[in-house]
Amino acid sequence: MQLTRRGFFKATALAFAGSMAFELSTQSEALAAPVDANWKLVNTEEYTNICCYCSGGCGSIVSVRDGEVINVEGDPDHPINEGCLCPKGAAMFQLRNVVDDETGEIIHNPERKTTPMVRRPGASDWEEISWEEAIEGIARRVKDTRDETFVETENGITVNYTPAIGSLGGSQQNSEEEYLILKMMRSLGVVAIDNQARV
Numbered sequence: 001m002q003l004t005r006r007g008f009f010k011a012t013a014l015a016f017a018g019s020m021a022f023e024l025s026t027q028s029e030a031l032a033a034p035v036d037a038n039w040k041l042v043n044t045e046e047y048t049n050i051c052c053y054c055s056g057g058c059g060s061i062v063s064v065r066d067g068e069v070i071n072v073e074g075d076p077d078h079p080i081n082e083g084c085l086c087p088k089g090a091a092m093f094q095l096r097n098v099v100d101d102e103t104g105e106i107i108h109n110p111e112r113k114t115t116p117m118v119r120r121p122g123a124s125d126w127e128e129i130s131w132e133e134a135i136e137g138i139a140r141r142v143k144d145t146r147d148e149t150f151v152e153t154e155n156g157i158t159v160n161y162t163p164a165i166g167s168l169g170g171s172q173q174n175s176e177e178e179y180l181i182l183k184m185m186r187s188l189g190v191v192a193i194d195n196q197a198r199v
């Protein structure tokens with residue numbers, strides 16, 4: 001078929017108009033379509049959270065349906081990771097849920113620890129303890145270590161410090177939390193104080 005230059009432009013314009021009309025009708029159908037009950041986000045709630053693994057403090061979005069976690073992904077609005085998660089953070093979902101080897105179903109992770117655990121001196125096994133016991137045990141050890149190593153004077157000068165305890169803050173702590181940690185450490189006589197953010 002021979003097309004004049006004018007005929008070519010006319011044919012092109014008609015084809016373009018036809019495709020636009022099809023596109024618009026498809027879009028209006030999509031807008032008018034009822035919500036698909038099987039749509040993967042139906043009946044889900046989203047909660048923002050922080051990755052629990054390293055001190056990077058990446059933000060995540062946890063999707064929940066009927067009280068159960070169904071997805072964890074990076075939070076694109078979080079200033080630290082802007083939606084990314086490293087492989088460790090991306091595997092956070094498996095802290096709570098795993099795929100059952102036999103049935104292929106998603107089940108609660110039977111290995112998940114929900115209480116503090118301790119391996120006492122000389123023991124080969126871990127045992128579960130209460131939060132109260134864990135906190136009291138840590139406080140007792142910090143106080144005992146500080147008291148046993150406290151130096152009041154050196155060369156006749158008052159120094160009041162312990163060389164036996166150090167404090168390394170994490171990047172997940174904000175300025176106010178770091179301020180409180182600093183105050184607490186100084187009150188114990190700790191001088192080896194640093195933060196991951198500085199490093």
Ligand code: SF4
Nearest residue numbers: 051054057058086089
């Ligand atoms: S996602 Fe990775 S880098 Fe980010 S906080 Fe978690 S472990 Fe750290």
